[in-house]
Amino acid sequence: DAGITQSPRHKVTETGTPVTLRCHQTENHRYMYWYRQDPGHGLRLIHYSYGVKDTDKGEVSDGYSVSRSKTEDFLLTLESATSSQTSVYFCAIKIAASTDTQYFGPGTRLTVL
Amino acid sequence: QKEVEQDPGPLSVPEGAIVSLNCTYSNSAFQYFMWYRQYSRKGPELLMYTYSSGNKEDGRFTAQVDKSSKYISLFIRDSQPSDSATYLCAMIRERAGNNRKLIWGLGTSLAVNP
Numbered sequence: 001d002a003g004i005t006q007s008p009r010h011k012v013t014e015t016g017t018p019v020t021l022r023c024h025q026t027e028n029h030r031y032m033y034w035y036r037q038d039p040g041h042g043l044r045l046i047h048y049s050y051g052v053k054d055t056d057k058g059e060v061s062d063g064y065s066v067s068r069s070k071t072e073d074f075l076l077t078l079e080s081a082t083s084s085q086t087s088v089y090f091c092a093i094k095i096a097a098s099t100d101t102q103y104f105g106p107g108t109r110l111t112v113l
Numbered sequence: 114q115k116e117v118e119q120d121p122g123p124l125s126v127p128e129g130a131i132v133s134l135n136c137t138y139s140n141s142a143f144q145y146f147m148w149y150r151q152y153s154r155k156g157p158e159l160l161m162y163t164y165s166s167g168n169k170e171d172g173r174f175t176a177q178v179d180k181s182s183k184y185i186s187l188f189i190r191d192s193q194p195s196d197s198a199t200y201l202c203a204m205i206r207e208r209a210g211n212n213r214k215l216i217w218g219l220g221t222s223l224a225v226n227p
Contacts, residue, residue: 101162
């Protein structure tokens with residue numbers, strides 16, 4: 001998993017509650033990404049970061065916010081979870097600016113009831 | 114129409130078969146192509162990375178790019194039950210800065226039966 005951990009690995013929550021997912025990397029890579037993966041939609045980019053406090057939106061960013069106050073941690077927050085946010089969330093890193101390949105964490109399975 | 118099309122399968126083959134997995138794309142600007150393998154309940158892992166047209170071989174795996182047809186393939190020789198997974202293609206347009214985003218196929222589910 002390229003030194004990437006995600007927590008929690010599983011979470012069940014109720015509609016309207018805030019949820020924060022954490023991605024942690026051990027090798028100080030600059031680029032980090034949050035994806036969600038759903039049947040029929042594949043992997044979709046939510047937000048990404050290209051350095052501490054430098055973040056940008058992906059294709060499905062509505063309802064999500066991110067923060068990166070340290071190089072090693074990239075947090076994804078659902079301010080008020082909805083059932084449509086039930087998904088598997090993956091964090092990924094890119095090991096160099098000049099490369100395109102991304103390495104993924106083990107994923108977080110989130111269920112919003 | 115999606116930029117990248119990939120048949121979701123499922124594809125079921127006997128052990129030892131040659132497997133062909135494919136993606137088509139619509140944007141001729143794509144230049145960099147990747148194949149990822151994803152086991153059930155795991156994150157995707159990079160299998161192959163190729164640039165532009167041609168073939169690249171790594172063990173039992175061969176990645177092929179045909180830019181004239183906008184078609185990429187992954188071949189698996191002597192398939193094994195451990196190859197049972199979902200295979201995702203991904204691609205990137207010609208380099209335009211360091212924040213290039215991957216465009217993903219939906220993935221093809223493969224089962225290799227002993």
